[in-house]
Amino acid sequence: MNPILSERVTDKMPSGLIVVDRQGRIVAHNPASERIFEGTLTRNSRLRDLVREAETLEGLLRRCLEYGEAFTRLEFNVPNQAGIDKLIGINLSPITDSDGMAEGAICLLSDLTEIVELQNQIKLKENFAALGEMSAGIAHEFKNSLATILGYAQLSTEETNVVTLHNYALEIHKESQALSRMVTDFLNFAHPVYTSMHDVDLTDLLANAIADVRNLRPGPYEVRFAGGSKAVTACDPILMRQSFLNLLINAVEALNDSKGAISVSVVKERGYIRILIEDDGRGIPHNVISKIFLPFFTTKTHGTGLGLSLVQKIVLAHNGRIEVQSAEGEGTRFTITLPKLITAL
Numbered sequence: 001m002n003p004i005l006s007e008r009v010t011d012k013m014p015s016g017l018i019v020v021d022r023q024g025r026i027v028a029h030n031p032a033s034e035r036i037f038e039g040t041l042t043r044n045s046r047l048r049d050l051v052r053e054a055e056t057l058e059g060l061l062r063r064c065l066e067y068g069e070a071f072t073r074l075e076f077n078v079p080n081q082a083g084i085d086k087l088i089g090i091n092l093s094p095i096t097d098s099d100g101m102a103e104g105a106i107c108l109l110s111d112l113t114e115i116v117e118l119q120n121q122i123k124l125k126e127n128f129a130a131l132g133e134m135s136a137g138i139a140h141e142f143k144n145s146l147a148t149i150l151g152y153a154q155l156s157t158e159e160t161n162v163v164t165l166h167n168y169a170l171e172i173h174k175e176s177q178a179l180s181r182m183v184t185d186f187l188n189f190a191h192p193v194y195t196s197m198h199d200v201d202l203t204d205l206l207a208n209a210i211a212d213v214r215n216l217r218p219g220p221y222e223v224r225f226a227g228g229s230k231a232v233t234a235c236d237p238i239l240m241r242q243s244f245l246n247l248l249i250n251a252v253e254a255l256n257d258s259k260g261a262i263s264v265s266v267v268k269e270r271g272y273i274r275i276l277i278e279d280d281g282r283g284i285p286h287n288v289i290s291k292i293f294l295p296f297f298t299t300k301t302h303g304t305g306l307g308l309s310l311v312q313k314i315v316l317a318h319n320g321r322i323e324v325q326s327a328e329g330e331g332t333r334f335t336i337t338l339p340k341l342i343t344a345l
Contacts, residue, residue, distance in 0.1 A: 016109030219258030
């Protein structure tokens with residue numbers, strides 16, 4: 001194979017370019033690729049030997065050469081001279097002759113190390129911001145409870161009426177219990193989620209959760225349930241039911257004076273199960289939506305702000321995702337997407 005490369009073009013390319021023959025050996029490359037591999041790139045060497053995931057790259061290259069498959073956005077680790085891996089992106093495309101037969105392959109390269117470091121820095125900043133929000137929430141709750149306890153304790157030092165003192169003691173006890181619950185909830189939230197997976201029909205699970213919420217939050221609201229046929233997937237039924245119940249309770253509490261409607265539906269598509277829980281209540285303000293999954297963030301008068309955080313944690317433990325769409329005054333929709341749909345017999 002005699003590939004023709006225009007040096008005036010390839011030498012100025014910021015991305016690396018390598019041409020390999022049908023045996024996966026390098027027959028041409030540009031200066032940018034030499035910089036990426038820091039001098040370890042030589043002609044007639046094998047492309048697979050440049051990366052740590054050699055067998056994976058060789059398998060993809062074989063498919064490219066034998067079946068004409070093209071691959072984009074592949075990521076591989078490359079050891080540098082300092083012994084620290086750098087991450088590179090690779091695109092593979094076949095070079096075909098007039099008969100459509102592969103003569104070799106073109107490999108376009110890009111050094112992703114700086115991008116990954118930037119992403120990690122952004123993620124670190126986001127984590128610190130989330131930690132700050134959570135710490136502020138904890139401090140706020142503790143400050144309120146401690147102020148109440150100290151207030152009643154101060155009043156008790158000047159009170160002689162036994163009945164009044166008894167009431168003060170009850171209030172102190174109530175706030176102390178609230179603090180204890182908060183610490184317990186936080187410790188439970190901080191623990192890893194351990195799942196006990198079973199094949200579960202989510203339609204039945206939702207029906208049970210709806211019955212539970214009617215008992216826990218009675219009212220004149222309506223629940224419309226479009227369950228349809230069985231929707232069986234692998235999940236922890238206790239944890240998933242807890243997630244559904246938390247979302248349903250939130251939906252009821254979002255209704256105006258418990259009047260309105262909640263819609264629950266199950267949709268199966270492309271190997272996924274989607275659970276939609278919607279209400280036509282007050283909706284979530286735009287400036288609040290990005291914070292609702294943060295631990296200890298809450299707009300409620302009572303509550304620790306851990307409900308939605310725990311729901312998200314459970315869904316992620318099932319390799320799923322949870323999304324929210326809301327507009328103030330127009331209601332809210334939570335969508336849980338779970339993978340690996342299992343067809344029931």
